[in-house]
Amino acid sequence: MQAALPVLDIRPLEGIGPMRLGESRAAVRLALAAFGFPLESSHGPLDYFCDAAIQTECGPDERLWFIGVSAHIVRRFSVRFQRQDVFALSAPELFALMAVADHSGPHKFNVYEYCFPRQILTLWDVDAQYDLQGGKRRAVWNQGQGSDIRYQ
Numbered sequence: 001m002q003a004a005l006p007v008l009d010i011r012p013l014e015g016i017g018p019m020r021l022g023e024s025r026a027a028v029r030l031a032l033a034a035f036g037f038p039l040e041s042s043h044g045p046l047d048y049f050c051d052a053a054i055q056t057e058c059g060p061d062e063r064l065w066f067i068g069v070s071a072h073i074v075r076r077f078s079v080r081f082q083r084q085d086v087f088a089l090s091a092p093e094l095f096a097l098m099a100v101a102d103h104s105g106p107h108k109f110n111v112y113e114y115c116f117p118r119q120i121l122t123l124w125d126v127d128a129q130y131d132l133q134g135g136k137r138r139a140v141w142n143q144g145q146g147s148d149i150r151y152q
Helices: 025-035 091-102
Strands: 007-011 039-043 046-049 054-058 064-070 078-081 113-116 121-127 140-147
Touching: 025 039, 025 046, 025 054, 078 091, 091 113, 091 121, 091 140
Parallel strands: 007 078
Antiparallel strands: 039 046, 046 054, 054 064, 064 140, 113 121, 121 140
16 A cells, blocks of 8 residues: 655645745755655755755745745655645646635636736646646646745
């Protein structure tokens, strides 16, 4: 029996998984290490975990203001939004789910990048090459990003 994958839940304006927006860089590194993803590399304000499938960025005050998660070629974690696996959904399905949750009126699907203004969640780059769960047959988003301008 295969062990369950760690789950990174997206919580708009709060964080993703054990990462909390506004938290210190050191605390984020410790939280991810405890979650099974130690720091692998760093470049200026950017930190990379899990073969760069998890990216974080801190502002000048060393507080977390950006989190990016991408599908990993070897599934080492799952990312959920409202109990849905974001990388199991097609790009239009995930877009529709986030659009409804944003409560800010109509949204127009864009395959390059789209930011939901009330959640400050951004979906980036749609292509079938990112469909690692479905055999690269469906167009899915490459990365989901959560940020908060309060911590920039």
